[in-house]
Each structure stands twice: as C-alpha cells, then as structure tokens.
Amino acid sequence: MAPTTNARVLFASVPKDFPIPGETTVYDTSQQIDLEHVPLNGGFLIKTLVLSIDPYMRGRMRAPETKSYSHPWQYTNASPCNSQFNSVCRLVGYGVGVVLRSEASDVAPGKYVYGDSIPHQQYAVLANVGGLTFLERDPKLSWTVYVGAAGMPGKTAYMGWKEFSQAKKGETAFITTGAGPVGSMVIQLAKLDGLKVIVSAGSEEKVQFMKTIGADVAFNYKTTDTREVLAREGPIEIYWDNVGGDILDAALEHANIFGRFLMCGMISGYNTGYEPIKNMHLTFGKSLTFNGIHVLRLNDKYEAEFYSTVPTLLANGEMKYTEEVHQVLESVGEAILRVQKGTNTAKAVIVVAEE
Amino acid sequence: MAPTTNARVLFASVPKDFPIPGETTVYDTSQQIDLEHVPLNGGFLIKTLVLSIDPYMRGRMRAPETKSYSHPWQYTNASPCNSQFNSVCRLVGYGVGVVLRSEASDVAPGKYVYGDSIPHQQYAVLANVGGLTFLERDPKLSWTVYVGAAGMPGKTAYMGWKEFSQAKKGETAFITTGAGPVGSMVIQLAKLDGLKVIVSAGSEEKVQFMKTIGADVAFNYKTTDTREVLAREGPIEIYWDNVGGDILDAALEHANIFGRFLMCGMISGYNTGYEPIKNMHLTFGKSLTFNGIHVLRLNDKYEAEFYSTVPTLLANGEMKYTEEVHQVLESVGEAILRVQKGTNTAKAVIVVAEE
Numbered sequence: 267m268a269p270t271t272n273a274r275v276l277f278a279s280v281p282k283d284f285p286i287p288g289e290t291t292v293y294d295t296s297q298q299i300d301l302e303h304v305p306l307n308g309g310f311l312i313k314t315l316v317l318s319i320d321p322y323m324r325g326r327m328r329a330p331e332t333k334s335y336s337h338p339w340q341y342t343n344a345s346p347c348n349s350q351f352n353s354v355c356r357l358v359g360y361g362v363g364v365v366l367r368s369e370a371s372d373v374a375p376g377k378y379v380y381g382d383s384i385p386h387q388q389y390a391v392l393a394n395v396g397g398l399t400f401l402e403r404d405p406k407l408s409w410t411v412y413v414g415a416a417g418m419p420g421k422t423a424y425m426g427w428k429e430f431s432q433a434k435k436g437e438t439a440f441i442t443t444g445a446g447p448v449g450s451m452v453i454q455l456a457k458l459d460g461l462k463v464i465v466s467a468g469s470e471e472k473v474q475f476m477k478t479i480g481a482d483v484a485f486n487y488k489t490t491d492t493r494e495v496l497a498r499e500g501p502i503e504i505y506w507d508n509v510g511g512d513i514l515d516a517a518l519e520h521a522n523i524f525g526r527f528l529m530c531g532m533i534s535g536y537n538t539g540y541e542p543i544k545n546m547h548l549t550f551g552k553s554l555t556f557n558g559i560h561v562l563r564l565n566d567k568y569e570a571e572f573y574s575t576v577p578t579l580l581a582n583g584e585m586k587y588t589e590e591v592h593q594v595l596e597s598v599g600e601a602i603l604r605v606q607k608g609t610n611t612a613k614a615v616i617v618v619a620e621e
Numbered sequence: 622m623a624p625t626t627n628a629r630v631l632f633a634s635v636p637k638d639f640p641i642p643g644e645t646t647v648y649d650t651s652q653q654i655d656l657e658h659v660p661l662n663g664g665f666l667i668k669t670l671v672l673s674i675d676p677y678m679r680g681r682m683r684a685p686e687t688k689s690y691s692h693p694w695q696y697t698n699a700s701p702c703n704s705q706f707n708s709v710c711r712l713v714g715y716g717v718g719v720v721l722r723s724e725a726s727d728v729a730p731g732k733y734v735y736g737d738s739i740p741h742q743q744y745a746v747l748a749n750v751g752g753l754t755f756l757e758r759d760p761k762l763s764w765t766v767y768v769g770a771a772g773m774p775g776k777t778a779y780m781g782w783k784e785f786s787q788a789k790k791g792e793t794a795f796i797t798t799g800a801g802p803v804g805s806m807v808i809q810l811a812k813l814d815g816l817k818v819i820v821s822a823g824s825e826e827k828v829q830f831m832k833t834i835g836a837d838v839a840f841n842y843k844t845t846d847t848r849e850v851l852a853r854e855g856p857i858e859i860y861w862d863n864v865g866g867d868i869l870d871a872a873l874e875h876a877n878i879f880g881r882f883l884m885c886g887m888i889s890g891y892n893t894g895y896e897p898i899k900n901m902h903l904t905f906g907k908s909l910t911f912n913g914i915h916v917l918r919l920n921d922k923y924e925a926e927f928y929s930t931v932p933t934l935l936a937n938g939e940m941k942y943t944e945e946v947h948q949v950l951e952s953v954g955e956a957i958l959r960v961q962k963g964t965n966t967a968k969a970v971i972v973v974a975e976e
Contacts, residue, residue, distance in 0.1 A: 335906030510902060523918075527911075529904040542897030547865060549884040549913035551690030556882075556911035558904035563878075 272299040274356045274387030275598040277339040280329050284537045284606055287599030290327060291357065299389050301366060309393040310373045312363030315621060317386055318413035319592075319601040319614035321508075323359060324536040335560065357386035357598065360418050362401065362409045364621060370394060378403065380412055382562075386598055388618060399569075406581035409621075414447045414613040415587035416577045418561055422530060423451035424576060425568040426559035430528050431504055435460030439504035440496065440517055444481060445472030447587065447613035448530060452506050453481050454585050464499050466492060466513070468608045475612075479586045487513065496520035509534045511541035518545035518554075527556040537606050588612035627654040629711045629742030630953040632694040635684050639892045639961055642954030645682060646712065654744050656721060664748040665728045667718030670976060672741055673768035674947075674956040674969035676801075676863075678714060679891040690915065712741035712953065715773050717756065717764045719976060725749060733758065735767055737917075741953055743973060754924075761936040764976075769802045769968040770942035771932045773916060777885060778806035779931060780923040781861075781914035785883050790815030792858035795851065795872055799836060800827035802942065802968035803885060807861050808836050809940050819854050821847065821868070823963045830967075834941045842868065851875035864889045866896035873900035873909075882911040892961050943967035 278292040285291060304311060322336060330338045340355045361384030365377045373379075373395055381398035384390070392398075401412055414420065427433070439456045443449040444465030456463045457480040465476045466487040476484040483499050485492075493516045496502065501522035507514055510532025517527070532540060548554065579585040590612045592601050597616055604610040633647040640646060659666060677691060685693045695710045716739030720732045728734075728750055736753035739745070747753075756767055769775065782788070794811045798804040799820030811818045812835040819838040820831045831839040838854050840847075848871045851857065856877035862869055865887025872882070887895060903909065934940040945967045947956050952971060959965040 514901070529901075529909075531905060532902045535902055540899065540902045542899045543901045544895065544897045546869070546884075546898045546901070547887045547890055547895045549911060550886060550915055552913060553915045553918050554884075554911070554913045556904060556909070558907060558909045560905055560908045563908050 267300070267302050269298040269300040271295050272297045272387055272389050273595050274385065275595065276356055277327065281324075281327055281537070285324065285327060285599065285603050287603055291599040291602065293596045293599065297387075301389065304389075304391060306367060306369040306391055307393070308369050309391050310368035310370050311366045311389060311391050312379060312384075313366055313389055314361055314363045314384060314387065314595075314618040315378075316362050316409045316413055317384065317595075317598065317616040317618060318360035318417060318419075319598065319605050319610075319616060320360065320419065321531055321533050321536065321605055323357075323602060324606055358383050359386065360384065360413050361386075361618075362412055363390070378409075380417065382418070386595065388595065404577050404581040407577060410589055410591060410615040410617065411577075411580060411587065413615055414589060415451060415580050415585065416573075419447035419613065420451050420576055420587075421565065421568070421572055422559060422561040423448045423455065424572050425561055425564035426506075426528055426530060426557075427452055427455045428568060429564055430526060430555075430557040430559065431456075431459075432526055433459040433461055433504060436462075437503035438462040438464065438500060438522075439506065440464045440466075440500070440502040440520075441481075441506040442466050442487075442513060443508040443531075443533065443608075444476045444484065445469075445588075445612065446508065449506065449508060450476070450479055450587065451585070453479055456504070461504070462499075464495065464502065466495075469611075471611060475588060492516045493519065501525075504528065506530060507532070510543075511535065514543055515545045518543075518548045521548065521552055521554055523552050525552060525554045527554060528559060529556055530559045533606070533608070590614045592616045594618075622655070622657050624653040624655040626650050627652045627742055627744050628950050629740065630950065631711055632682065636679075636682055636892070640679065640682060640954065640958050642958055646954040646957065648951045648954065652742075656744065659744075659746060661722060661724040661746055662748070663724050664746050665723035665725050666721045666744060666746050667734060667739075668721055668744055669716055669718045669739060669742065669950075669973040670733075671717050671764045671768055672739065672950075672953065672971040672973060673715035673772060673774075674953065674960050674965075674971060675715065675774065676886055676888050676891065676960055678712075678957060679961055713738050714741065715739065715768050716741075716973075717767055718745070733764075735772065737773070741950065743950065759932050759936040762932060765944055765946060765970040765972065766932075766935060766942065768970055769944060770806060770935050770940065771928075774802035774968065775806050775931055775942075776920065776923070776927055777914060777916040778803045778810065779927050780916055780919035781883055781885060781912075782807055782810045783923060784919055785881060785910075785912040785914065786811075786814075786859055787881055788814040788816055788859060791817075793817040793819065793855060793877075794859035794861065795819045795821075795855070795857045795875075796836075796861040797821050797842075797868060798863040798886075798888065798963075799831045799839065800824075800943075800967065801863065804861065804863060805831070805834055805942065806940070808834055811859070816859070817854075819850065819857065821850075824966075826966060830943060847871045848874065856880075859883065861885060862887070865898075866890065869898055870900045873898075873903045876903065876907055876909055878907050880907060880909045882909060883914060884911055885914045888961070888963070945969045947971045949973075 445467040500520040505517040511534040800822040855875040860872040866889040
C-alpha cells in the first residue's frame with residue numbers, strides 16, 4: 267500500500283488573547299505515512315476517530331516557560347517540526363482511536379483507546395498505553411459521546427459532584443455554563459439528588475436546552491442580572507463554577523452558610539486574563555468550602571463506577587446530552603475558538619474518521 | 622450601699638476607616654448602679670473581670686443596614702442611649718464576669734461566666750445564660766488567658782486546625798499573624814503534628830516570639846518578601862489565612878497540589894477595604910480546598926475536648942502564650958485601634974476588675 271496523507275493540526279504560535287485559526291493553529295497536510303510499514307518500535311499505530319475540543323486547551327497554548335497544571339503544547343516557531351512524523355508540536359488532547367497495528371503485547375489491533383494524549387492527526391504511533399483507557403462502545407452511542415458526556419467532561423461533572431457537593435435534597439444549586447458538557451451533566455446529577463437548580467448560560471438557545479434537562483431556573487447571563495436571579499431564587503448551598511470573575515463574586519454574595527463552591531474552571535479568564543475576586547472575605551463568615559476539581563486526580567476513585575452507569579443512562583435516554591459535531595480535522599482551530607468564545611452551541615467534537 | 626459608678630464604653634459612630642478612640646468609641650462614666658437593689662427581672666448581675674479585644678470587632682462597628690456575619694453594634698448617634706442603664710449601644714464582646722446576684726435558678730452567685738455577649742461596662746444585668754459558658758479557673762492561669770489562648774482565639778485555632786487542616790507529618794504550613802493569639806496557637810498545633818512551619822508577622826519582636834514557640838521559618842512581612850520565603854521554603858500544603866490580600870495570592874502561587882487553605886480572617890481588609898484576590902484560578906489546577914472557619918459553628922463539636930486539654934497545657938507551660946494587658950476599661954478604644962493596626966504586641970485584653 268502506498269503512503270497516504272497524514273493530516274494534522276499544529277500549534278503554530280501562542281495567542282495574544284483569543285486563538286486565531288490558521289495562525290495560532292495550522293492545519294497541515296504535508297506529512298505522509300505508510301500504514302503498513304511505519305516502524306512501531308514496540309508501540310502501536312492508531313487511526314484517530316474523534317477528538318474533543320475543550321475549554322482547558324487554551325491553557326496549553328502558552329509559552330513553555332509559563333507554569334500551569336497542564337503541559338504546554340510545543341509550538342512550531344519555537345521548535346520547528348517540519349521533518350519528524352511524530353513531532354511533538356502537533357496538538358494533542360482527548361480523543362478516541364482504533365488500533366490498526368501493534369507490537370505491544372497489551373494492545374491488540376481492533377481495540378479502541380481513549381485518553382488525553384491523542385494527537386490531532388489522522389494516524390499516530392503511540393509508544394505505550396500509559397494514560398489510555400480501553401473502551402467498548404454502547405451500540406446506541408456514537409464515539410463522539412465518549413469524549414463528551416461519557417468522557418472527560420462527563421467525568422469531571424460526575425466525579426466532582428460525587429466527591430465534593432455534599433448535596434442534600436431540598437438544597438439549591440447554582441450551576442454556570444449549564445449548557446456545556448460539564449454543566450449539563452451537573453444539572454442532571456443535581457436534579458437526581460433532589461435539588462432546586464439555577465443555571466446560567468450565554469444564549470437563549472442554551473437556556474431552552476437547560477430547561478429541557480430539568481433546570482428549575484435558567485437564565486441568559488448576558489441579558490439577565492445574575493444577582494437579581496440569585497436574590498430571588500437563592501440563597502444557594504452549592505455553586506458550580508465554570509466561569510470565575512464577577513459571577514463567582516455574585517455567588518459568594520448569595521451563598522448560604524455552609525455553602526460548597528465546586529471550582530471547575532474559569533472560562534471568563536482563559537483568553538483575556540482572570541478578573542480578581544472581591545468577595546473571598548465571605549468565606550469565613552459563611553463557613554464556606556471551596557474544592558478545586560481536577561478530573562485526573564479523581565479518576566482512579568470513580569472511573570469504574572462512572573463507566574458502569576453513565577453510558578447506559580445516556581444510551582437509554584435517562585440522561586441527556588447535546589453535541590456540536592465538526593466533520594473534518596481541519597475544523598479544529600475554528601472549534602477551539604468557538605469554545606473559548608462560547609459561541610459553540612454544545613459540546614464540540616471533531617469526527618476525524620469513521621470506524 | 623450607695624449607688625456606684627458603672628463605667629462603660631459606647632459605640633459612638635461608624636469609623637470611616639480605622640477606629641478613633643474617643644470618637645468612634647467613647648468611655649462614659651455617667652451611669653450609676655445600685656448593686657444591691659438593681660432589678661434583675663429573673664436574670665443575674667455580673668461584675669465584669671476581663672474583656673477581650675479581637676480583630677473581628679471592627680466588623681461590628683458598622684451601620685446596621687450593612688449585612689455581615691456578626692451583629693452590628695448599635696451606635697449612639699443613631700439610637701441615643703443616654704438614659705437606659707442596659708442600653709444596647711455599649712460595646713459587647715468576649716469576656717469573663719463573676720455573678721454577684723441572681724434570680725435565675727441555673728446561675729449561682731460566685732460562678733464565673735464566659736461568652737461573646739459580655740458588655741463593656743463594669744457591671745451588667747444579664748437576662749439569661751444563653752451563649753455563656755461556666756468556667757473554672759486553673760490556679761496557674763489568670764482570667765485573661767480565658768479570653769485568649771484558652772478562649773475564643775485559642776478555640777478558633779484549635780477547632781479550625783482539628784476540623785480542616787488534615788495535617789500530615791512532614792508537610793509544610795504557612796501561618797499568618799503568627800504572633801497573635803490565633804496564629805501562635807496554630808504554630809504550636811502544627812509543630813505537635815510534625816509539620817515544618819513558616820510564619821509571618823509585622824515586627825521583629827513578633828518574629829522573635831514566633832521562633833521561641835517553635836516556628837521553623839519566621840519573617841517580618843514588612844521587610845521580607847513573602848514570595849521569596851515561600852519559593853525557598855515551600856511549597857506549602859497548609860495555609861492559615863488571617864490577613865487576605867496579596868499574601869493570600871502569594872500563598873496560592875506557592876501552594877502544593879491538594880493544599881488546604883484555612884480561611885480564618887482578613888485583617889488587611891477590615892478597615893480600608895478588602896483587596897481583590899487574583900489567583901483563585903489556581904484552585905482547580907492544584908486541587909486546592911478552602912474552608913472558612915467560624916468558631917461558633919465548631920464549638921459544640923470541640924468545646925469539651927478543648928477545655929479538657931488546652932488550659933492544662935497552657936498552665937504547665939507545654940503551650941505558650943503572650944498577652945498585652947490593659948489595666949483599665951478606659952483603654953478599650955485604644956486597644957481596639959492597636960489590634961486593627963497590628964501595633965499590639967500580643968493578645969490584647971482589658972482587666973476591668975480583680976475578683
């Protein structure tokens with residue numbers, strides 16, 4: 267078999283604020299791969315099926331000398347990657363691939379692997395299964411679901427909620443970015459626990475979706491004053507923060523005594539800098555608890571429970587999800603920007619190839 | 622017996638920033654009391670022995686329409702209190718009194734009561750024992766200790782540390798206001814748990830004291846860069862916050878993964894406004910936990926344990942404490958200002974009367 271194109275997405279430069287498709291990331295088709303003969307060196311070859319586009323990825327688009335909890339992507343103008351197939355300056359992220367060939371004793375062709383180190387390219391040789399999970403697909407679910415509601419975002423919601431919410435029936439929760447893959451799962455978990463659920467998002471379409479999955483009070487934070495809603499519908503016992511900034515301050519003002527703040531993300535700050543928080547002095551007067559959620563540190567404890575319950579609930583319709591599916595790898599840059607801007611309509615996924 | 626003077630301290634006006642002795646609080650000797658005949662109305666009469674001057678008191682010096690976790694003191698130019706003996710516009714706070722007369726079946730003359738509603742006046746009729754604790758004094762300790770290391774500040778340290786620190790031997794803690802009654806107790810608890818202890822305070826004298834009670838690294842935050850110390854001696858697993866502001870931000874920068882932030886107070890903001898916190902986005906990347914400490918909400922769980930252990934440790938010298946003793950009620954206003962400015966040298970207490 268002749269070599270075939272191995273398209274990929276490269277991290278070309280660090281964004282000043284929001285990423286710019288074609289400039290900060292570049293779709294590149296210059297590489298070829300011989301699927302039958304590419305050396306595996308004891309590893310295995312995968313075909314990438316789906317890739318996840320997540321808010322945290324902006325944190326990886328940084329200069330390598332800036333410290334953060336995720337590894338920075340290496341970028342092309344810092345470390346040119348024009349010659350090596352397996353170059354590190356392509357994007358990597360959560361995704362699902364199918365194994366085509368293998369020299370690793372623990373990886374058989376035909377297996378599906380999921381994890382956070384799937385390269386944004388059509389084919390890739392991986393050295394070992396470290397950090398990857400073998401998945402079996404529920405016939406009613408597409409692989410795209412396994413990077414969303416049944417993947418890292420769903421796990422973040424499920425594991426964060428189980429570990430930190432201390433939810434009690436009759437309490438009130440306020441959940442931000444409620445139409446996203448994390449927030450929408452949190453809404454449904456809170457309703458299962460018998461809570462009153464207040465949710466915010468940035469469009470009328472998202473507000474409508476949040477109502478269909480059970481939110482008691484759903485509002486568009488761009489057109490409705492968050493403090494007015496919380497004053498009327500609160501106080502809140504649980505706050506799920508995906509946004510940070512002034513909405514976190516509003517949640518602090520309207521938190522009840524013994525409130526729990528589940529700190530999951532701060533999309534308001536990823537591109538243009540974090541707004542300082544003015545109301546942290548309310549933590550002691552109100553006996554508040556904050557817990558930072560990092561899904562990889564909860565995974566060992568909850569992974570088996572998650573996979574044995576959530577995909578089935580999603581497959582039989584007891585839990586709902588939505589997706590914004592992009593059908594080509596070339597869309598990665600645009601999808602990243604949509605997620606950072608919040609103009610995506612739902613969980614953003616890239617379908618790179620059919621099985 | 623003829624009526625006697627019943628001196629008191631009144632809350633005269635809301636401070637613009639720092640309290641002004643003689644202006645925001647006023648020492649007043651206009652009232653008389655007949656100790657033998659003053660009507661008790663089913664309550665009891667106490668002679669005030671000692672009063673505690675604590676940082677949180679600034680929060681009570683506010684306009685009553687401003688919400689906060691403590692009750693505001695009523696003040697004289699809002700609700701004149703020139704005629705009633707039992708006026709609400711005198712200060713109240715933590716203190717110890719001895720019962721002189723009683724019509725309450727559960728309160729006998731000669732008993733000592735402790736609590737947060739002791740009026741800042743020489744004598745007071747109290748309606749009931751709600752919120753008060755009966756104390757017995759260890760012969761080696763003065764009553765002043767029972768409003769400090771063996772009182773609310775000591776309880777705050779002890780109960781907050783036991784409830785939230787999750788301290789493990791070999792970890793590193795950073796404790797602010799380490800020469801104060803809360804911080805100095807936390808230092809000693811942390812050392813008992815086998816931790817490396819970094820502490821800050823605002824004078825060389827305080828730095829020396831903190832070293833004598835076991836601090837491994839003690840520094841004056843006014844002359845030494847907090848970030849340099851934490852970069853060299855950290856990262857920190859536990860941060861005890863009594864100050865807020867930029868030092869909290871520095872602690873966030875130098876916190877280790879799974880760090881615990883024990884939020885006890887923010888003296889930097891009580892008088893001139895709270896500085897916004899810039900680094901709250903580090904909570905999720907580092908899986909940090911924040912717990913707000915409010916001693917009254919931990920008291921039921923730990924009070925018996927506290928009183929059965931801490932006073933003995935203090936009496937036999939296994940735990941150290943220091944005090945700044947003011948011998949007259951008239952010093953209340955000045956002592957409040959010293960505590961807010963941090964110019965006090967140790968736990969500030971007022972001796973109103975000997976037994």
